[in-house]
Amino acid sequence: MDLGQFILMRHELLLTVAALAILVAEIFTSEKNKSKLINFALVLFALVTFIGFIPGETGNLFGGSFQSSQLTVFMKNVLNLAVLIVFLQAEGWLRKPENADKISEYFILTLSTLIGMNFMVSAGDFLIFYIGLETATIPIAGLAAFDKYKSESAEAGIKLILSSALSSGILLFGLSMIYGATGSIYFADIATKVAPNALIALGFVFFVSGMGFKISLVPFHFWTADVYEGAPINVTSYLSVVSKGAAAFIFTIVLFTVFKNIVELWKPMIYTLAIATMTIGNLFAMRQNNIKRFLAFSSIAQAGFILLGILGAGELGMTAIVYFVLVYVFTNLGAFGVVAAIHNASGVETISGYNGLYQTNPKLSWLMTISLFSLAGIPPIAGFFGKFFLFTAAAGSGYYILVLIAVLNATISLYYYLLVIKAIFIEKNEQPIPEFRSSNSMRIALVMCITGVLVTGFASGVFEYIRSISKLFLN
Amino acid sequence: MNILTLLVLIPVLTMVVVLFTKDYKGARLASAIGMGIELIATVYLVLAYLAARKTGMMHEMLFTSDFMWYPSLNIHFAFGVDGIAVAMIGLTSIVIFAGIFASWELQFLTKEFFVSLILLVTAVYGFFISLDLFTMFLFYELALIPMYLLIGLWGTGPKEKSAMKLTLMLMAGSALIMVGILGLYYNSAPGGGPLTFNIIEISKISIPVAAQRFFFPFAFVGFGILGALFPFHTWSPDGHASAPTAVSMLHAGVLMKLGGYGCFRVAMFLMPQAAQEMAWIFIILTTISVVYGAFSAIWQTDLKFINAYSSVSHCGLVIFALLMMNETAMDGAILQMISHGLMTALFFALIGMIYGRTHTRDIRQMGGLMKVIPFLAVVYMIAGFASLGLPGLSGFVAEMTVFVGSFQHQDMFHRVVTVIVASSIVITAVYILKVVGVLLLGPLKDQHHADLEDAKWYEKLSTVTLVLAVAAIGIAPLWLSDTIVASLKPIVARLAMVIPF
Numbered sequence: 001m002d003l004g005q006f007i008l009m010r011h012e013l014l015l016t017v018a019a020l021a022i023l024v025a026e027i028f029t030s031e032k033n034k035s036k037l038i039n040f041a042l043v044l045f046a047l048v049t050f051i052g053f054i055p056g057e058t059g060n061l062f063g064g065s066f067q068s069s070q071l072t073v074f075m076k077n078v079l080n081l082a083v084l085i086v087f088l089q090a091e092g093w094l095r096k097p098e099n100a101d102k103i104s105e106y107f108i109l110t111l112s113t114l115i116g117m118n119f120m121v122s123a124g125d126f127l128i129f130y131i132g133l134e135t136a137t138i139p140i141a142g143l144a145a146f147d148k149y150k151s152e153s154a155e156a157g158i159k160l161i162l163s164s165a166l167s168s169g170i171l172l173f174g175l176s177m178i179y180g181a182t183g184s185i186y187f188a189d190i191a192t193k194v195a196p197n198a199l200i201a202l203g204f205v206f207f208v209s210g211m212g213f214k215i216s217l218v219p220f221h222f223w224t225a226d227v228y229e230g231a232p233i234n235v236t237s238y239l240s241v242v243s244k245g246a247a248a249f250i251f252t253i254v255l256f257t258v259f260k261n262i263v264e265l266w267k268p269m270i271y272t273l274a275i276a277t278m279t280i281g282n283l284f285a286m287r288q289n290n291i292k293r294f295l296a297f298s299s300i301a302q303a304g305f306i307l308l309g310i311l312g313a314g315e316l317g318m319t320a321i322v323y324f325v326l327v328y329v330f331t332n333l334g335a336f337g338v339v340a341a342i343h344n345a346s347g348v349e350t351i352s353g354y355n356g357l358y359q360t361n362p363k364l365s366w367l368m369t370i371s372l373f374s375l376a377g378i379p380p381i382a383g384f385f386g387k388f389f390l391f392t393a394a395a396g397s398g399y400y401i402l403v404l405i406a407v408l409n410a411t412i413s414l415y416y417y418l419l420v421i422k423a424i425f426i427e428k429n430e431q432p433i434p435e436f437r438s439s440n441s442m443r444i445a446l447v448m449c450i451t452g453v454l455v456t457g458f459a460s461g462v463f464e465y466i467r468s469i470s471k472l473f474l475n
Numbered sequence: 476m477n478i479l480t481l482l483v484l485i486p487v488l489t490m491v492v493v494l495f496t497k498d499y500k501g502a503r504l505a506s507a508i509g510m511g512i513e514l515i516a517t518v519y520l521v522l523a524y525l526a527a528r529k530t531g532m533m534h535e536m537l538f539t540s541d542f543m544w545y546p547s548l549n550i551h552f553a554f555g556v557d558g559i560a561v562a563m564i565g566l567t568s569i570v571i572f573a574g575i576f577a578s579w580e581l582q583f584l585t586k587e588f589f590v591s592l593i594l595l596v597t598a599v600y601g602f603f604i605s606l607d608l609f610t611m612f613l614f615y616e617l618a619l620i621p622m623y624l625l626i627g628l629w630g631t632g633p634k635e636k637s638a639m640k641l642t643l644m645l646m647a648g649s650a651l652i653m654v655g656i657l658g659l660y661y662n663s664a665p666g667g668g669p670l671t672f673n674i675i676e677i678s679k680i681s682i683p684v685a686a687q688r689f690f691f692p693f694a695f696v697g698f699g700i701l702g703a704l705f706p707f708h709t710w711s712p713d714g715h716a717s718a719p720t721a722v723s724m725l726h727a728g729v730l731m732k733l734g735g736y737g738c739f740r741v742a743m744f745l746m747p748q749a750a751q752e753m754a755w756i757f758i759i760l761t762t763i764s765v766v767y768g769a770f771s772a773i774w775q776t777d778l779k780f781i782n783a784y785s786s787v788s789h790c791g792l793v794i795f796a797l798l799m800m801n802e803t804a805m806d807g808a809i810l811q812m813i814s815h816g817l818m819t820a821l822f823f824a825l826i827g828m829i830y831g832r833t834h835t836r837d838i839r840q841m842g843g844l845m846k847v848i849p850f851l852a853v854v855y856m857i858a859g860f861a862s863l864g865l866p867g868l869s870g871f872v873a874e875m876t877v878f879v880g881s882f883q884h885q886d887m888f889h890r891v892v893t894v895i896v897a898s899s900i901v902i903t904a905v906y907i908l909k910v911v912g913v914l915l916l917g918p919l920k921d922q923h924h925a926d927l928e929d930a931k932w933y934e935k936l937s938t939v940t941l942v943l944a945v946a947a948i949g950i951a952p953l954w955l956s957d958t959i960v961a962s963l964k965p966i967v968a969r970l971a972m973v974i975p976f
Contacts, residue, residue: 378620379613388609388653392548395657400689403657407650414646418623418639426627426635460545467547 008061008068011076012118014048019111026104034103038094041107042087042441049080060124064186067124071473074466075121075249075322082242082329083114088445089337090234092344092438102146109139110238117246121253126175126185129250133171133214137164140243144231156230163213163223171210177203187258196262204259208269214247215303217273218280225284228296233343236292237336240299245325248306252321255310256474263313270307271402278304278409286416289350291339294416295332298375301413302328305390308406312393318470320389323463327374327386330452334371337446338364345436351420356429361436365424367446372417374453377410385457477540478520479554479604482564485513486597490590499585503575506589510572510596517568524561525954528961535675535965536606544610549671553606558962559809560603562955563729563736566813567603569944570728570820571596574721576937577824580831581629581719588629591621592721599729608656608672608741615652615737618730619645622714622722629719641714644707648700652737655694659745662686677745678969684748691749694742695757702734703790704757705764712771715783720827723779727786728820732812735793739805739966743797747970754798755888761798762892764791769902773909778826778836781906782819785862788899789815795896796877799889800970802963804880807873809959814861814869814948821858821941825851828934832927838913842920850930852915854938859907861945864900869948874900876956 006013022041029037058068087107094103116135123129138161145157179185181200182193194200212220228236259266281301288294309321341364342357343349358365374383387410391403438446456462489509496502520538527537536555544550556564574592581588594617601614619642626638656672662682663671671677682690700707711731715723743750768788775781789811796808828851829844830836845852861868864875881893919925930938948955 373620379617384613384616389548391653392657392660395654395661400654400658404650404654404693407653408647411643411646411650415639415643418642421623422627422635422639425624460550463545464547 005059005061007057008059009066009122010056011052011073011080012115012122014051015111015115015118018044018048019108019115022104022107022111034100035095037103037107038091041104042091045084045087045107045111049077049084052077052080062124064124064188065128066119066122068122069473070469071318071322071466072122072253074469075246076118078322078326078329079114079117079121079242079246082245082333083110083238085329085333085337085445085448086110086234086238086242088441088448089237089333089340091441093232093234093340095439098147106143106146109142112139113137113143113243117242120246120250123250124187126179126187126190129254130168130172130175133250134168136243136246137168137214140164140235140239143235143238144227146232146235150230152230153232154230156227159223159230160227167210167213167220170206170213174203174206174208174210177206187254191258191260194259194261196265200262201265204262204266205269207254208266208273211247211251212273215244215251215306216300217303217307218276218300221277221281221300224300225293225296229290229293233292233336233340233349236296237333237340240295240336241329241332244299244303245329248303248321248325252310252318256313256318260313267311270310271399274304274307274311274402275405276304277301277307278406282409282412282416285413286419289352291349291351291354291420294351294420295335295339298413298416299332301409302332302375304409305387305406308394308399308402309390311399311402312390312395312397315467315471315474316389316396317393318474319463319467320386320393322466322470324386324390326462326466327382327453327456330449330456331371331374331383334367334446334449334453335375337442337449338368338371341438341442341446342433344442345438346433348433351423352427353433354420354423355427356432357424359429360432360434364438367450368424369421370450370453372420376414376417378414380457382453382456385463389463477538477554478516478523479538479556480540481516482513482520482600482604483597485509485516486593486600489513490593490597493586493589493593496586499582502586502589503579503581506575506593509593510568510575514568514572517565520556521561521565524556524558525958528558528958535962539606549669550609551607551673552610553673554604555606555675556604558958559736559740562809562813562959563603563732564600566732566816567596567599567729569940570724570816573820573824573937573940574724576933577724577827578719578721579931579933579937584628588625588719591625592725595621595625595725596729599733602733603736606674608659608674608677611674611737611741612649612652612656615733616646616649618733619649622726622730625722626714626718629722630717631719632717633713634717637713637717641710644710645701648697648707651693651697651700652741653697655690655697655742658686658690658693659741662690674740674745678965681748682746687746687749688752691742691746691753694746695738695750695753698734698737698742699757699794700734702731702738702794703764703768703787704734704794705760705767705787705791708764708768708787708791711787712780712783715786715823716777716779720823723823723827724820727783727823728816731786731790732793732816735790735797735808735812738794739797739808743800744966744969747972750798750800750970754800758795758798758889758892761791761795762896764788765795765896765899766902769899769906772906773902776838778829778838778910778914779823781838781910782822782826785822785903785906786815786819788903789819789862792874792877792896792899795892796881799877799881799884800967801880801883802960802967803883804877805963805967806956806960807876807878807880809963810869810876810948810952810956811873813955814873814945817869817941817945817948818858818861821854821938821945822862824934824937824941825855825858828930828938829855833921833924838910840921841914841924843916843918844924844927845915846919847924847927848929850935851938854942855915856911857942857945859911861949863904863907867946867949869945869952872949872952872956
């Protein structure tokens, strides 16, 4: 085997090198200079992200266990970009004295999960897929429990590890049945052998349930709100954007490639899950006052929209999902960034605490408003295009009623997003959050988000590019 | 550069300029200049359009331009106008110009106010010039959103509740429209070939009848919600009553017309069979709209509510006339859109001005205002007369055309509903004359009102612009009517191709 082929794994290898470099750098950093590690890690990771965008070869490794295509490379780049924004947003928080001794841990844990996600996206068999999934999940529990002296944070960690252990078990159980029925763990083999019989159906149900936990689809979403609330805000944003985005990618890939011959079996399931996820997520989001719980439920509802793209099977569905996740990265990280900035400056994390924010921090208010409008799918912001293409994909398969339910759900979601906007702009407050200036890296992150949100929709080239690579991938 | 691109570009640039102004004086001046230029551009468009038609340009749409946007989905930026769109653009330019001057004294977050207002109007222009369903829908939704902040921040009364209700109901309407549009898209190539969002292209083929039956109600009701179709009109009175003056003007005057315009341009024009089949349902609903709106207006005591319900009634008449589906009635419908747009904007402007002086909108607390503010009072009377259909003003031309057109139908059903709807004129007269009598005539009711100031220059400018437009249509309706009829021909022809059931 030619060692040069390892260039196909450049994303994974680069991340591993970066994680190790940070680990080594910590050894050689004195106690006083620990905070310099942050700069080092940021620069290093920015470099890794940049290198990832350089086009390179694609192909298979290890007899098809590891598959690299333009689409998977693009997915990895989206994840990298999201993590870069998360890191930039976390900078101010990491510089706080209570985190001084855990800086490298934060980066290493996050990068480990990212490596897992990258392997997951590139998986060509269920073994790599499962290893990637576990690598992507277990370190997150450590991250969720990052504020170890806060009981909520510790609780979040333990909840996450328990529920993901359970879901992994269920998932494995399902995979074992599929292996039993088809005699293979390779995606390509299973795709040809899979047939709509009882064993496959049962295995598939377990598989979807396991993935349902990861993407937090209703009714597998119970861990989400508590974990999101308890975890530090930058971990929450990571969970809600990167982790969920990666799970959505791999879920789509597996459904579109491995299980494409039993479409009739899984479409009704996804249909039901989509309606339940959108509706329940929305109904719960309405009643939240804690902004993190609020965003948690709103992200559950957003996951429901992603399922619409899965129903629009084929190239357009795939394109719509990847595009939506890309937009979702900018949008949701924009919202989380504002929440994190406010939390860092004033400790406020309730919606009613945002009352009158516009009087003191108009720029931040507009950022939040644009992000929320994008989440609600209001034109001409990127979120509108993301949703529109998902709906177009679903309508292309004839699911008009589902599209109607989804758009009505988008309207409901507008209601609670408007509640936040109302708090910011309209509600009176004697003592609004005082004016503050967030750190430079946070500003850079927010500018990246807002640029993405404003530009992605108009620049149709992004969509067309994703469409062309999705076409290549699926054929 | 294409004049239509310019129409969207001017407001966008105005917004940018307003953002960089220092205080409220700068903001309002920049807005006024921007919208003044827009008005001039509109006049130029109207003249250019008429000239082009005179030289014998027979295309359905003129000044078209087409940019590919999303090639793989065949989404374009496709622009173009026919006589109807030109008329609607004219209406928009007049109302926004008057609206800027009607909010001349606004000093709370002025910059944000004008930016939101102009954003709204940008979306309206974009909507009227769009030939592509995707961009049309994009502009449609964009027009709904600034409304929340405009009402919520600068409104009066239960503004937050009204703003939320209005936004959510209209967004629910756009949910229906979206399903309708996607349905049209996926049925736009029944014989194979690329799917399209382009209205003109879709109008050249016929969508399968089964699909029409399924998607027509979505598109029609979706747009109908914005056109205050009964029973989905409930956002309108609350919203209009709580909105600040300029927003009420623009919303009742222009935005509600987006609903009517969409109803025929998208729903009826593209799905004629279903339109013929289902017209009776919506005719009944609009009949209720017209009569119910008028009756509700009688019992209201708040000036804004009176006008809001009267808008429900008049906008109901628009959709009613559209559903009659003959040339005369549809011509009347468009005329009614414009006439009502101007009248209602005038009303809301006047109500805002009166409220700014008396600090009440309750007609029971006012009286004899003719003596103290003669200018505003006279203009109010003119608006009232236009609204109840006095010959010589725009309302008469529009309503007359509508009733003549709808009475052309020979069958019992159409005759009966026409008679019922025509009776609303009497009810309209009741509430208009009642308000005029109580509010303006008689002795001065509240002595505090004795030393009110009459209209200032900007208020005069605002109202006179609208009055002139109302009178112009009333006195010389034919040039407008002819332009509209010429553009209606292909639409009516398409609707008439199908034999009524």
